[in-house]
Amino acid sequence: MQTQSHKAAAGHKQLEPVKHYINGEFLHSEQSFENKNPFMNTAMNEIAEGRKEEIEKAVASAKSAFVQWGSMKMEKRMKFIERIAALIDEEMEEVAFLESLDTGLPISQTRKMTARAAENFRFYSRMVQTKLHGESYAADDEFINYTVYKPLGPIGLITPWNAPFMLETWKVAPALATGNTVILKPAELSPLTANKLAEIIHKAELPPGVFNVVHGYGETAGAALVAHPDVKAVSFTGETKTGSIIIKTGADSLKKTSMELGGKSPLIVFDDADVDRALDAAVWGIFSFNGERCTANSRLFLHKSMKESFVEKLKERVQTIVMGDPMDTGTQLGPLIDQDHCRKVRSYIDLAEEEGCTVFQGEVPEELKAGNFVPPTLLLNARNDMRVCQEEIFGPVMSVIEFETEEEAIELANDVPYGLAGYVWTNDMKRGHRVAQAVDAGMLWVNSHNVRDLRIPFGGMKASGIGREGGHYAMLEFYCEPKVIHVALGDHHIPQFGKRKGS
Numbered sequence: 001m002q003t004q005s006h007k008a009a010a011g012h013k014q015l016e017p018v019k020h021y022i023n024g025e026f027l028h029s030e031q032s033f034e035n036k037n038p039f040m041n042t043a044m045n046e047i048a049e050g051r052k053e054e055i056e057k058a059v060a061s062a063k064s065a066f067v068q069w070g071s072m073k074m075e076k077r078m079k080f081i082e083r084i085a086a087l088i089d090e091e092m093e094e095v096a097f098l099e100s101l102d103t104g105l106p107i108s109q110t111r112k113m114t115a116r117a118a119e120n121f122r123f124y125s126r127m128v129q130t131k132l133h134g135e136s137y138a139a140d141d142e143f144i145n146y147t148v149y150k151p152l153g154p155i156g157l158i159t160p161w162n163a164p165f166m167l168e169t170w171k172v173a174p175a176l177a178t179g180n181t182v183i184l185k186p187a188e189l190s191p192l193t194a195n196k197l198a199e200i201i202h203k204a205e206l207p208p209g210v211f212n213v214v215h216g217y218g219e220t221a222g223a224a225l226v227a228h229p230d231v232k233a234v235s236f237t238g239e240t241k242t243g244s245i246i247i248k249t250g251a252d253s254l255k256k257t258s259m260e261l262g263g264k265s266p267l268i269v270f271d272d273a274d275v276d277r278a279l280d281a282a283v284w285g286i287f288s289f290n291g292e293r294c295t296a297n298s299r300l301f302l303h304k305s306m307k308e309s310f311v312e313k314l315k316e317r318v319q320t321i322v323m324g325d326p327m328d329t330g331t332q333l334g335p336l337i338d339q340d341h342c343r344k345v346r347s348y349i350d351l352a353e354e355e356g357c358t359v360f361q362g363e364v365p366e367e368l369k370a371g372n373f374v375p376p377t378l379l380l381n382a383r384n385d386m387r388v389c390q391e392e393i394f395g396p397v398m399s400v401i402e403f404e405t406e407e408e409a410i411e412l413a414n415d416v417p418y419g420l421a422g423y424v425w426t427n428d429m430k431r432g433h434r435v436a437q438a439v440d441a442g443m444l445w446v447n448s449h450n451v452r453d454l455r456i457p458f459g460g461m462k463a464s465g466i467g468r469e470g471g472h473y474a475m476l477e478f479y480c481e482p483k484v485i486h487v488a489l490g491d492h493h494i495p496q497f498g499k500r501k502g503s
């Protein structure tokens with residue numbers, strides 16, 4: 001494997017402690033936890049650890065602020081939303097730096113993600129102003145019935161560590177734009193850019209309590225947020241097991257929930273596909289984001305007739321992926337988020353060998369071994385019923401599976417608990433449509449890698465979640481409640497129960 005010198009290591013430095021952001025103020029906790037740099041595994045700073053007490057303060061402030069924010073004129077509220085986007089643009093390099101420092105994601109990738117985060121706010125400003133309207137129905141000149149959409153109130157947002165800033169803003173933007181107030185509980189492994197978002201929103205001068213951040217662990221801060229009766233809805237992105245717990249806990253107070261959970265997405269390459277483009281997509285789709293991507297094509301299905309030649313090209317590409325310091329712009333694959341996750345991913349590679357796979361991977365260079373590095377890995381000669389093909393590994397590891405017929409490819413693709421995404425490569429567009437519609441997943445791409453469009457629904461089937469992010473699907477169906485107003489246009493007939501004759 002090639003490496004880049006970690007010339008940017010000076011950027012890995014000690015940082016100021018991170019505080020909660022509650023009711024417009026940055027606040028300490030009595031307890032804190034250590035935040036480590038995944039490239040060096042050294043402590044960067046201390047993070048305030050919130051528990052039930054901090055959650056209660058944050059929810060109370062969000063509930064109070066909702067009275068003003070939820071009824072604010074749209075034009076005024078959108079000025080705040082646009083101001084947040086502009087400030088993200090101004091702070092883009094700092095956000096990208098902090099994201100790479102905290103997560104190990106290459107800075108060349110976090111810069112693009114930060115730009116998308118600013119667009120999240122601009123998109124929902126446009127969406128609210130053009131799409132947040134109801135319908136009206138006249139009924140026989142006697143009635144007019146119309147709908148309006150109202151914000152819910154305080155919303156709990158629980159976000160993951162794999163692309164924290166982008167995914168936080170993907171939830172925060174529609175929640176705030178539609179008039180809700182927010183309590184954000186970011187992943188404890190990636191607190192830096194959530195804190196930066198709080199600083200940006202503070203600078204944008206939103207009313208105190210509209211946006212709050214409580215750092216901490218899922219078992220304490222997250223559980224308290226989900227259980228709080230004044231939190232009207234919870235949007236969560238993360239592991240399927242955790243999502244199930246959140247749904248159960250939220251049921252006690254009949255909360256709305258939106259769950260974007262795990263994936264084990266197939267990439268199916270037929271023998272008539274554009275091989276070079278399919279190869280580009282397969283490599284990028286699993287090894288970008290350090291392989292820590294919910295929509296990663298972690299199962300590669302290759303037609304028997306071209307499997308051998310495709311695998312040889314795949315091996316060549318894998319060996320040239322650049323591992324290194326995430327602060328180096330030449331780095332393509334950085335360290336995984338923390339030591340525990342790194343051990344988990346490595347354990348799956350060991351399991352693959354036990355299950356009969358041929359493991360193809362390089363060595364982590366000596367100068368990178370202090371970090372949480374797993375080299376790009378191929379699990380060759382895999383079978384779909386192996387655990388490594390059924391369970392989400394969430395790292396730079398791809399199983400390679402052979403198929404012979406279209407029917408077999410569909411059957412294998414669907415024979416997995418998850419159903420988030422899928423990719424089909426073929427020059428037979430009739431087959432492309434057939435297979436895409438037959439694969440049990442919320443999102444399918446034909447002859448394309450994972451190109452994101454904010455207007456479309458994002459989410460999955462089966463163990464990959466409930467509900468959809470993005471577009472009007474999130475705005476109207478989750479962050480708002482429809483209300484129907486029935487208006488009589490005249491003196492229509494009303495049955496008269498209990499009225500005596502002649503009276």
